[in-house]
Amino acid sequence: MDRIFSVPLKGGVYTDVYYTSDAQELRRTLSEYSNALFVADSNTERYLPENCKCVVLPPGEKEKNWESVDRILSKALETGMARDSVFVGVGGGVILDMTAFAASLYMRGARAVLVPTTLLSMVDATLGGKTGIDYSGGKNIIGTFFPAEAVIISPCVLKTLNDKEYRCGLGEIVKHAFLSSDERLLNFLRDNRPKVLSRSDDVMDEMIRLSLEVKTGYIVKDPEEKKGIRSALNLGHTFGHALEALKGFSFSHGECVVWGMTKALEAGKRLGITPPDFADSALSFIDSYGFDTSCRVRPEDFPSFFRAIGKDKKKKGGEVKFVLLKGQGEPLLMGLDENTVRSVVCRS
Numbered sequence: 116m117d118r119i120f121s122v123p124l125k126g127g128v129y130t131d132v133y134y135t136s137d138a139q140e141l142r143r144t145l146s147e148y149s150n151a152l153f154v155a156d157s158n159t160e161r162y163l164p165e166n167c168k169c170v171v172l173p174p175g176e177k178e179k180n181w182e183s184v185d186r187i188l189s190k191a192l193e194t195g196m197a198r199d200s201v202f203v204g205v206g207g208g209v210i211l212d213m214t215a216f217a218a219s220l221y222m223r224g225a226r227a228v229l230v231p232t233t234l235l236s237m238v239d240a241t242l243g244g245k246t247g248i249d250y251s252g253g254k255n256i257i258g259t260f261f262p263a264e265a266v267i268i269s270p271c272v273l274k275t276l277n278d279k280e281y282r283c284g285l286g287e288i289v290k291h292a293f294l295s296s297d298e299r300l301l302n303f304l305r306d307n308r309p310k311v312l313s314r315s316d317d318v319m320d321e322m323i324r325l326s327l328e329v330k331t332g333y334i335v336k337d338p339e340e341k342k343g344i345r346s347a348l349n350l351g352h353t354f355g356h357a358l359e360a361l362k363g364f365s366f367s368h369g370e371c372v373v374w375g376m377t378k379a380l381e382a383g384k385r386l387g388i389t390p391p392d393f394a395d396s397a398l399s400f401i402d403s404y405g406f407d408t409s410c411r412v413r414p415e416d417f418p419s420f421f422r423a424i425g426k427d428k429k430k431k432g433g434e435v436k437f438v439l440l441k442g443q444g445e446p447l448l449m450g451l452d453e454n455t456v457r458s459v460v461c462r463s
Contacts, residue, residue, distance in 0.1 A: 116144050116267070119324065122242055122331050125338040130242060130262045132327065134320070135269040138162070141230070144267060148228065151201045152191050154214040159206040159232050162272070168194045172210065176364040179209045179249045187217040201226040207233040208240035208368070212255070216246035219261035227263040232272045234284025235369055238291065238326040241266040243334045243345070253426040254356045260339055270319040281314065283369025285404060288322065290350050290376060291329040293397060296444035300325040308403065347446035350438040351375030354460065357423035361416060373401060377408045381459045382451060383439040393442050412460045420460065421453060
C-alpha cells in the first residue's frame with residue numbers, strides 16, 4: 116500500500132490517502148485493522164475481512180438516515196468499541212458519510228478510515244471531513260466535520276461498477292476539471308476520452324489523482340467551508356440536489372450534478388457572467404462524454420423544485436448561493452432570483 120499524499124486540515128489534522136494495487140492487497144490491508152467495526156452494504160461486504168465485526172446495510176440513498184446510524188452505533192456499543200477504536204467504512208458515499216458520522220458521535224469521537232468503492236466516493240465523498248445523513252427531504256442536512264485519518268483507494272474495484280454508477284463519478288471529475296485553475300485535468304479528459312470511458316487501467320490512477328488534487332486545493336484553503344472558497348466545489352450541486360429531491364432520489368447524484376452544471380453554465384451565460392464561448396465549449400465537452408442533460412422541470416413541478424432549493428444547507432444569511440463560472444477555474448457564488456432559475460430548468 117502506497118501513500119500518495121496527505122491532506123492538511125484544520126488544527127493540524129491530516130487525512131492520509133493511500134493506493135492499493137489490487138483487491139487482494141485491499142483485503143490484506145483491511146485485515147490489519149484490529150479493534151475495528153466495519154460498515155458496508157450488501158454490494159461491498161465482499162471486501163470485508165473474514166470474521167470481522169461488521170454492520171451490513173441495504174444499499175441506496177434511502178438508507179442514509181438516523182436508523183442506519185443507530186444500527187452502527189448500537190453495534191459499536193454491543194461489541195465493546197472504545198474511543199480509540201476505528202470505524203472502517205467500505206462502500207460508496209452513503210456508507211462513507213454515515214460511517215464517519217457515527218464515528219464522530221461515538222464517545223465524542225472515535226477514529227475513522229474510509230475505503231471508497233465507487234468512482235464518485237473516491238473523488239468526492241472521502242476528502243474534506245464532511246459527514247452526514249439526509250433528513251426531512253433534504254440531502255445531508257444533519258452532519259459534522261470529522262476527517263478520516265486515512266482514505267484507502269483501490270481503483271481495481273471500479274471494474275465492478277455498472278455504467279450508470281461509473282458515469283456518476285465521472286460527473287464529479289468533470290466538475291473538478293472546470294474548477295481547476297489550470298487545464299491539466301480537462302485536457303487529460305479530452306485526450307483520453309475512449310480510455311476513460313472504457314476504464315482502461317493506464318488512465319484510472321492518473322485521472323483520480325488529478326481530480327483529488329483539485330479538490331484538495333480548495334479544501335486546504337477552507338477546511339470547514341466558512342470562507343466561501345470551498346463552496347466552489349458545489350458547482351452544479353444546488354440545482355442538482357433539488358432535482359434529486361424532486362425525483363425522489365431516483366436519479367443518481369452524479370447525473371444530477373452534471374445536469375446542475377449545465378444549468379449553472381446556462382444561467383451564467385444568460386446573466387452575462389459566463390463568457391458564451393466558454394459556456395458553449397463546456398457544454399459541448401459534457402455532451403462529448405454522453406451525459407444526458409435533457410431533463411427539464413415541468414412548470415407545475417417548479418414550486419416543489421424551488422422549495423427544495425430553499426432547503427439547501429449551504430445558505431448564507433438566509434440566501435442560497437449558486438456557483439457560477441466566470442471562466443476556467445473562476446467560480447463565483449451568488450444568489451439567483453426565481454425567474455432566472457425557472458428560465459433555465461423548466462421546459463420551453
